[in-house]
Amino acid sequence: MDGEKMGKIIAIFNQKGGVGKTTTSINLASGVGKLGKSVLLADLDPQGNSTSGLGIERDKIEYQIYDVLANDIDVEKAICNSSAENVSLLPSNSQLAGLEVELAREGEWEELLKDKLEQVKDKFDYIFIDCPPSLGILSVIGLIASNSVIIPIQCEYYALEGVSQLFTTIELVKSSYNPGLEIEGVVLSMFDGRTNLSIQVVEEVKEYFKGKVYMSIIPRNVRLAEAPSHGLSIMDYDDKSKGAEAYRELAEEFLEYVE
Numbered sequence: 599m600d601g602e603k604m605g606k607i608i609a610i611f612n613q614k615g616g617v618g619k620t621t622t623s624i625n626l627a628s629g630v631g632k633l634g635k636s637v638l639l640a641d642l643d644p645q646g647n648s649t650s651g652l653g654i655e656r657d658k659i660e661y662q663i664y665d666v667l668a669n670d671i672d673v674e675k676a677i678c679n680s681s682a683e684n685v686s687l688l689p690s691n692s693q694l695a696g697l698e699v700e701l702a703r704e705g706e707w708e709e710l711l712k713d714k715l716e717q718v719k720d721k722f723d724y725i726f727i728d729c730p731p732s733l734g735i736l737s738v739i740g741l742i743a744s745n746s747v748i749i750p751i752q753c754e755y756y757a758l759e760g761v762s763q764l765f766t767t768i769e770l771v772k773s774s775y776n777p778g779l780e781i782e783g784v785v786l787s788m789f790d791g792r793t794n795l796s797i798q799v800v801e802e803v804k805e806y807f808k809g810k811v812y813m814s815i816i817p818r819n820v821r822l823a824e825a826p827s828h829g830l831s832i833m834d835y836d837d838k839s840k841g842a843e844a845y846r847e848l849a850e851e852f853l854e855y856v857e
């Protein structure tokens with residue numbers, strides 16, 4: 599029954615902060631978990647928002663992703679259960695911020711995360727990586743470890759600003775380390791149907807990314823902003839909210855394309 603799993607690794611990546619990476623990581627992971635898949639969410643952001651948002655106290659964790667990457671702690675030791683059904687967590691906290699400098703000095707850091715995730719890959723159907731808001735070493739090791747990338751885009755002014763740099767980074771990673779890296783899909787987030795701007799951004803982004811944009815668009819919904827302070831995914835916090843509905847649909851759509 600508990601045979602080898604697919605272990606597809608997906609980076610949630612956009613170097614802009616506040617575009618919905620962490621919200622998408624937590625709630626897509628949770629949505630996919632609720633559909634019966636086993637999921638690992640690796641928190642690769644020193645801010646540790648995916649960690650606290652899934653009910654784990656950042657400063658009370660024994661081992662975290664930093665220990666795995668810097669101190670060679672067994673990755674299985676650092677993985678813990680989260681508040682969400684079928685979702686395990688590889689937690690992070692501010693200690694991770696020091697890693698970039700340490701790795702830059704050392705060399706041979708490129709496949710560090712990839713090698714660690716390789717060890718647990720067959721225990722999960724999907725592994726999501728919540729990337730930090732930068733194009734630095736942490737994001738690069740996340741992209742090198744991944745099979746594909748999900749890009750959240752906020753429905754705001756300058757939505758596509760920075761997207762060309764994002765592509766440059768993805769292309770660099772593809773050509774130097776990870777030729778198989780693909781764009782899994784683009785998630786439009788914080789959509790406000792009452793504004794022409796949001797509607798315009800959706801059109802622009804669809805035009806730019808051609809067939810890659812998920813049909814499930816995530817609305818701006820205050821319940822999505824509240825859920826993390828309770829350590830719960832949106833489905834566990836308010837299953838009837840618009841946010842829960844949207845992320846449930848996204849999870850279904852994600853599985854439809856990926857499987």
Ligand code: ADP
Pocket residue numbers: 614615616617618619620621622647731787788789816817818819820822823824826
């Ligand atoms: P990132 O990880 O890209 O920095 P977050 O997911 O942390 O972005 O989102 C930034 C802020 O916006 C957070 O406070 C989050 O709770 C809030 N937020 C994200 N998505 C939504 C949404 N669809 N509706 C309302 N608030 C949102």
Ligand code: MG
Pocket residue numbers: 619620621643647729
């Ligand atoms: Mg984040």
